[in-house]
Amino acid sequence: GWRALEMIHMITRGMLLWVDAFEAMALFGIVVILFYSVASEPKFKTKRSSSIVVNSETEDGADAVDEDDNAPSSSAAPPASAFAGVTTKVPIKPTFSKCFVWYGLFIGLLAVVDFLADVLRFIDWKLFGRIALATDALLGVLFLPIWILLLGRQLPAATERFERNERRASILVGARDDEVASLKGSGGEMS
Numbered sequence: 001g002w003r004a005l006e007m008i009h010m011i012t013r014g015m016l017l018w019v020d021a022f023e024a025m026a027l028f029g030i031v032v033i034l035f036y037s038v039a040s041e042p043k044f045k046t047k048r049s050s051s052i053v054v055n056s057e058t059e060d061g062a063d064a065v066d067e068d069d070n071a072p073s074s075s076a077a078p079p080a081s082a083f084a085g086v087t088t089k090v091p092i093k094p095t096f097s098k099c100f101v102w103y104g105l106f107i108g109l110l111a112v113v114d115f116l117a118d119v120l121r122f123i124d125w126k127l128f129g130r131i132a133l134a135t136d137a138l139l140g141v142l143f144l145p146i147w148i149l150l151l152g153r154q155l156p157a158a159t160e161r162f163e164r165n166e167r168r169a170s171i172l173v174g175a176r177d178d179e180v181a182s183l184k185g186s187g188g189e190m191s
Helices: 002-037 099-121 123-184
Strands: 044-050 083-092
Touching: 002 099, 002 123, 099 123
Parallel strands: none
Antiparallel strands: 044 083
C-alpha cells in the first residue's frame, strides 16, 4: 500500500515539474508575441484632406504677382494647385502601453530563467532547485499578478478599439456588397 502511494507521489512530482517548465515557456511565448504585436503596430495614420491655398508665396517669400500688374487676368478661376490634397500624419495610441509591454518582456525573461532552472535540476538538484523555487515564487506571487492586473486595466480599451475597427470594416464591406448588388440588379455588371 505505502509503496504504491510513494510511487504515485514521485510520478506526480515529476509530471508537475515538466508542467511547470512548459508553463514558463508558454508564458515567455505569450509575452514575446504581445511585445512583437505592439512593437509592429503603426505609430501614425495618414489622413487625406483637401485644402484651398488662398495666398501662395514665391521662393523669396514675397507674394506671387503677375509681371504686368495693370494687365487683366486671363482666367478668373484659381489654378488647380490651389485645391491640392494634403496628407497629415496623425499619431495613433498603441493598444497597450510601452511600460506594460516591457514589464511583460521582463516577466518572460524570468520565465526563461525558471524554465532553465527546472531543466537543469537534473544536473544539480539542490542549486537549481533553489533557483527554480525563487523564480517560481517571484513570478507566481509578485510579478505575474501585477502584470495580470495591468492587463485587466488596459484590456477594455483595447477590446473597444478592436471592435470599433471591426464594425468599420464590416460597414465598408457591406457598402461594397450593396454597390455590387445594385450593379447586378440594373444590368450594369462588369466582368
